[in-house]
Amino acid sequence: xNAHTKPPAxxxxxxxxxxxxxxxxxxxxxxxxxxxxxxxxxxxxxFDIRKGEVRAIIGPNGAxxxxxxxxxxxxxxPQEGTIRFRGETRTKMKPYEAAASGIARTFQNVALFTGxxxxxxxxxxxxxxxxxxxxTQMFYYGPARDEEIEHRRRVEEIIxxxxxxxxxxxxxxxxxxxxxxxxxxxxxxxxxxxxxLLDEPMAxxxxxxKEDMSRFIIDVNQQFGTTIALIEHDMGVVMDLADRVxxxxxxxxxxxxIPEEVQASxxxxxxxxGVPH
Amino acid sequence: xxxATNGLDTFPKLLVHNASVFAGRPAMRHKDFGIxxxxxxxxxxxxxxAFSLGLQAIGLKKGDKVAVVGGNRPALYWSFAAxxxxxxxxxPVYADAVADEMVYVLxxxxxxxxxxxxxxxxxxxxxxxxxxxxxKQIAYDWQRGxxxxxxxxxxxxxxLQTQGREALAxxxxxxxxxxxxxxxxxxxxxSVMLYTSGTTGKPKGVMLSYDNLVISSRNANxxxxxxxxxxxxxxxxxxxxxDHIFSYGQSMTAGYCVCCPESPDxxxxxxxxxxxxxxxxxxxxxxxxxxxxxxxMEDASSFKQKMFKYFLDVAGRVGEKILNGESGVSLKxxxxxxxxxxxxxxxxxxRLGMTRMKVGYTAGxxxxxxxFKFYRSLGxxxxxxxxxxxxxxxxxxxxxxxxxxxTVGTPSPDVEIDITDTGEVLYRSPGVFMGYYKNDAAxxxxxxxxxxxxxxxxxxxxxxxxxxxxxxxxxxxxLNNGSMFPPKYIENKLxxxxxxxxxxxxxxxxDFTAVMLNIDLQPVANWAERxxxxxxxxxxxxxxxxxxxxxxDHVDQVNQDLASEERVAGAQIQRFxxxxxxxxxxxxxxxxxxxxxxxxxxERYEPLIEALYDGSSERFVETEVVFEDGRKGNISAxxxxxxxxxxxxxxxxxxxx
Numbered sequence: 001x002n003a004h005t006k007p008p009a010x011x012x013x014x015x016x017x018x019x020x021x022x023x024x025x026x027x028x029x030x031x032x033x034x035x036x037x038x039x040x041x042x043x044x045x046x047f048d049i050r051k052g053e054v055r056a057i058i059g060p061n062g063a064x065x066x067x068x069x070x071x072x073x074x075x076x077x078p079q080e081g082t083i084r085f086r087g088e089t090r091t092k093m094k095p096y097e098a099a100a101s102g103i104a105r106t107f108q109n110v111a112l113f114t115g116x117x118x119x120x121x122x123x124x125x126x127x128x129x130x131x132x133x134x135x136t137q138m139f140y141y142g143p144a145r146d147e148e149i150e151h152r153r154r155v156e157e158i159i160x161x162x163x164x165x166x167x168x169x170x171x172x173x174x175x176x177x178x179x180x181x182x183x184x185x186x187x188x189x190x191x192x193x194x195x196x197l198l199d200e201p202m203a204x205x206x207x208x209x210k211e212d213m214s215r216f217i218i219d220v221n222q223q224f225g226t227t228i229a230l231i232e233h234d235m236g237v238v239m240d241l242a243d244r245v246x247x248x249x250x251x252x253x254x255x256x257x258i259p260e261e262v263q264a265s266x267x268x269x270x271x272x273x274g275v276p277h
Numbered sequence: 278x279x280x281a282t283n284g285l286d287t288f289p290k291l292l293v294h295n296a297s298v299f300a301g302r303p304a305m306r307h308k309d310f311g312i313x314x315x316x317x318x319x320x321x322x323x324x325x326x327a328f329s330l331g332l333q334a335i336g337l338k339k340g341d342k343v344a345v346v347g348g349n350r351p352a353l354y355w356s357f358a359a360x361x362x363x364x365x366x367x368x369p370v371y372a373d374a375v376a377d378e379m380v381y382v383l384x385x386x387x388x389x390x391x392x393x394x395x396x397x398x399x400x401x402x403x404x405x406x407x408x409x410x411x412x413k414q415i416a417y418d419w420q421r422g423x424x425x426x427x428x429x430x431x432x433x434x435x436x437l438q439t440q441g442r443e444a445l446a447x448x449x450x451x452x453x454x455x456x457x458x459x460x461x462x463x464x465x466x467x468s469v470m471l472y473t474s475g476t477t478g479k480p481k482g483v484m485l486s487y488d489n490l491v492i493s494s495r496n497a498n499x500x501x502x503x504x505x506x507x508x509x510x511x512x513x514x515x516x517x518x519x520d521h522i523f524s525y526g527q528s529m530t531a532g533y534c535v536c537c538p539e540s541p542d543x544x545x546x547x548x549x550x551x552x553x554x555x556x557x558x559x560x561x562x563x564x565x566x567x568x569x570x571x572x573x574m575e576d577a578s579s580f581k582q583k584m585f586k587y588f589l590d591v592a593g594r595v596g597e598k599i600l601n602g603e604s605g606v607s608l609k610x611x612x613x614x615x616x617x618x619x620x621x622x623x624x625x626x627x628r629l630g631m632t633r634m635k636v637g638y639t640a641g642x643x644x645x646x647x648x649f650k651f652y653r654s655l656g657x658x659x660x661x662x663x664x665x666x667x668x669x670x671x672x673x674x675x676x677x678x679x680x681x682x683x684t685v686g687t688p689s690p691d692v693e694i695d696i697t698d699t700g701e702v703l704y705r706s707p708g709v710f711m712g713y714y715k716n717d718a719a720x721x722x723x724x725x726x727x728x729x730x731x732x733x734x735x736x737x738x739x740x741x742x743x744x745x746x747x748x749x750x751x752x753x754x755x756l757n758n759g760s761m762f763p764p765k766y767i768e769n770k771l772x773x774x775x776x777x778x779x780x781x782x783x784x785x786x787x788d789f790t791a792v793m794l795n796i797d798l799q800p801v802a803n804w805a806e807r808x809x810x811x812x813x814x815x816x817x818x819x820x821x822x823x824x825x826x827x828x829x830d831h832v833d834q835v836n837q838d839l840a841s842e843e844r845v846a847g848a849q850i851q852r853f854x855x856x857x858x859x860x861x862x863x864x865x866x867x868x869x870x871x872x873x874x875x876x877x878x879x880e881r882y883e884p885l886i887e888a889l890y891d892g893s894s895e896r897f898v899e900t901e902v903v904f905e906d907g908r909k910g911n912i913s914a915x916x917x918x919x920x921x922x923x924x925x926x927x928x929x930x931x932x933x934x
Contacts, residue, residue: 152311153310156310156311156312157310159310159311160309160310161421163540165311165539165540165542165543166539166540166542166543166546168311215422219421219422222424222425223421223424
């Protein structure tokens with residue numbers, strides 16, 4: 001093969017021009033309330049996520065952060081309020097429909113197929129992109145194979161990007177936690193998402209792993225222009241990475257703005273440190 | 278041998294030549310995006326030319342020094358030829374050096390350009406750029422993370438190549454001018470500067486000419502008959518002379534293919550895929566691979582384990598003889614060896630990526646005879662060589678069929694060896710360096726007017742003309758009876774026994790050699806368990822009579838070994854003891870890289886050393902120790918001292934083992 005036929009620079013956002021310009025609203029949450037029986041997990045929350053930004057959602061334990069992500073990717077359906085994605089107000093949506101529309105996520109507790117290799121796990125992220133039908137795939141040769149090769153190429157680009165070539169063939173169950181988190185990010189990227197939801201991507205990591213992961217998040221955001229919503233507890237990370245921060249406490253929004261503003265807000269300080277009664 | 282270079286006396290000339298004679302043959306491979314990408318010699322010439330013209334466009338001129346910083350990536354290997362084609366001098370720098378270490382080399386070499394691998398290296402260079410007024414341009418290979426750097430002196434290599442290609446398309450004469458520039462190069466020109474790592478004092482820039490490298494490479498290729506069909510994997514640091522010779526010099530002169538791994542973490546896997554025909558590794562790599570195999574075999578089914586063991590025994594008995602082509606192997610053994618090759622050795626070699634290995638070399642340190650023997654018994658032609666940056670690597674190498682774990686072989690082609698009265702090894706060869714850059718004093722100190730270079734190592738030539746390296750020349754002492762006392766040589770012999778973790782030999786300026794030993798807890802504890810030997814602590818185990826018997830046995834074997842070597846026969850161990858505590862870096866007895874600190878140990882264990890020489894059979898000692906949390910405590914023990922049996926020197930030992 002000739003050297004200059006290397007794959008072109010990766011653009012994991014290709015194929016979908018959603019008509020939303022950078023800096024404009026990509027997703028907005030309007031007056032959303034979510035209840036589980038008598039418990040109100042989220043109460044009348046509104047905020048927006050703009051295209052191309054890193055949006056952090058923070059708050060003490062039990063503030064409703066993960067519930068919020070679950071509402072955004074269609075896992076929970078709020079009793080009140082609406083969610084608008086790319087200007088369309090959506091009705092009750094299933095998670096796989098959210099995925100197909102360009103919302104990918106990772107989980108707080110890694111949710112990978114532990115017996116499968118890194119490669120297969122990331123490949124599974126491509127399944128929504130596979131168009132050939134079951135019969136064609138059964139015969140494999142011809143169109144199905146061409147499609148598989150194209151997907152594999154994309155997956156290899158992600159492996160290269162995340163620097164996990166050395167674990168390509170290893171079952172993910174045997175990998176250290178930090179690498180599993182990276183594989184999970186890879187699977188989410190395989191979906192070529194417009195909006196990437198990261199639920200505590202750095203939980204349980206050591207400093208070095210955190211630094212690596214931060215770099216990958218910044219690179220995903222800058223190189224592919226992927227919009228990112230992230231839940232994180234490490235304030236240093238949040239302040240460094242996020243363009244804007246929304247703060248939840250007991251299901252309510254208590255602050256929203258750029259990191260410096262949020263950091264200075266008395267309400268936020270009280271929520272984290274408690275107030276004397 | 279060797280001097281006939283047919284006018285092909287520089288690497289750019291060789292590249293142009295190879296592109297026509299080996300046109301379609303692979304020159305370089307690189308695993309990228311999970312697939313091995315290959316460049317033929319003709320394609321590589323095109324890449325190098327584009328790169329070179331791009332560098333010319335941003336101002337690279339004859340005589341300019343260019344730092345090359347990064348891992349084993351094709352673009353960095355191309356940069357050598359691209360720079361040399363313009364008359365520039367590449368200076369590969371260790372990529373893992375921190376900025377402060379790098380700044381000395383870059384300042385000393387007055388580099389005008391830097392060609393680096395990625396953002397990490399760019400950041401490093403940018404952080405020291407203030408101190409490098411000479412540095413004009415930086416080119417990088419991997420764009421990742423560098424998207425929003427807008428410094429005008431930063432260039433992506435691919436962009437430079439595009440610039441070069443456009444210039445070539447726009448100017449009909451540029452191509453031939455470029456070739457004219459290459460033809461102006463001469464063999465005696467400075468080719469590359471390699472900084473020695475500088476464990477003592479500041480690093481020194483070793484200047485090597487094209488003649489040094491081209492002739493040494495040609496000789497080495499001829500010695501092991503390498504040609505364009507061979508393949509190696511490049512995984513050692515670019516700044517190390519070995520990699521420069523193996524992955525650049527010898528490839529250019531033989532036309533063989535150099536394969537760059539996907540990443541430093543995938544070398545083992547990539548080696549298996551490529552199965553190189555020529556492989557170099559320091560002893561620790563061979564040790565590591567063997568440990569891997571052993572661990573994996575312990576998890577295998579009992580049938581497999583039995584089969585593995587049975588056939589390894591067969592290999593241990595006859596493998597080396599078959600490899601060396603010796604007679605006296607019975608037909609039955611030959612048949613079993615064949616069967617073993619099919620069932621065990623073949624799959625094992627495949628696993629190691631050594632299926633096609635014609636020649637493997639190990640150098641740098643002493644390799645354990647058992648490990649060495651293991652690989653050779655599988656039919657792998659593993660050999661030792663001895664070399665230095667100042668010699669363009671090759672000083673001695675083992676010819677096929679004359680292999681031993683103790684020697685480093687006969688002088689390489691065109692190399693002359695001499696031993697001084699003090700035992701230091703000197704050499705003279707076409708590979709001898711031009712001098713240290715801007716350091717005439719050091720040059721004069723190392724290299725004589727007649728071209729003899731001091732190695733700093735003490736050694737001797739054995740009866741068959743093979744060189745044996747004993748120790749660093751400055752560590753070698755003398756016993757009162759006048760015989761040579763090489764401490765590390767004796768210690769290494771002891772440490773090859775798995776039961777011995779550390780050994781310290783004393784004897785310089787004394788009547789005889791004595792040693793203090795440290796048992797290796799893991800194997801010794803295992804052995805104790807199997808032999809129903811009860812013990813409560815390290816100290817008790819170390820002091821156990823049966824452990825002493827075991828150690829006496831090891832010392833005895835080392836003495837027999839020493840007795841067979843004329844020069845060191847006088848340094849046989851007469852008394853030994855087993856230390857009551859492990860030598861520990863926390864107590865300052867070892868360096869952090871696990872080397873023995875002689876002076877400190879001599880001071881700390883003075884009562885024991887005294888006892889070794891005053892004839893007493895035991896001595897009570899108290900030693901201060903530092904616990905991991907920094908607290909201090911005392912360990913006291915009564916240490917036994919035993920005499921060892923010595924042997925009459927057998928200067929006329931039978932031919933090579």
